Amino acid sequence: MRKRDMSPDRRIKTILFLLLFFLVDLAYSQGLPKIPLYIKEKEIQVEVARTPEERAVGLMGRKHLGKEEGMLFIFEEEGYHSFWMKNTLIPLSIAFIDRESRIVKITDMKPLTLTSHPPPKPVLYALEMNEGWFSRNGIRVGDIVRFSR
Numbered sequence: 001m002r003k004r005d006m007s008p009d010r011r012i013k014t015i016l017f018l019l020l021f022f023l024v025d026l027a028y029s030q031g032l033p034k035i036p037l038y039i040k041e042k043e044i045q046v047e048v049a050r051t052p053e054e055r056a057v058g059l060m061g062r063k064h065l066g067k068e069e070g071m072l073f074i075f076e077e078e079g080y081h082s083f084w085m086k087n088t089l090i091p092l093s094i095a096f097i098d099r100e101s102r103i104v105k106i107t108d109m110k111p112l113t114l115t116s117h118p119p120p121k122p123v124l125y126a127l128e129m130n131e132g133w134f135s136r137n138g139i140r141v142g143d144i145v146r147f148s149r
Helices: 009-029 052-057
Strands: 033-038 044-050 069-079 094-096 101-111 125-128
Touching: 033 069, 044 052
Parallel strands: 044 069
Antiparallel strands: 033 044, 069 125, 094 101, 094 125
8 A cells, every 4th residue: 555645735734833833842942031040169050930920830841951051930928939840841959049048958859740849948049950960069958049159
């Protein structure tokens, strides 16, 4: 049996669909503007999630995260801001950061889980990085996260 070739119209529609899918995926993965953060001697580039909508989406749907990249969540008020990994495809580590910019907890989070990860005390920030990034770079609870060198 011989396969039937696609009609020119169907081929064009398929190409347009794939192009649209690629552009939407590219736009989504580009995310928010990046800023530098400093922890000890490390400089990282982070996307900043400030609004409730940006924080709700976070890194959901991403297929990769750069080696020295992450996402910083900034909250309007200190609180027990918990995180989960629903629709998040990559394993992450999260650092909860208090109002003095001190890391109060670091924990690993498994992809596609609904486990809640709360901080031990009220925090103003949370920083998500690739799983294991903090331990590989000697970053520990008590370290300070800086917005400038």
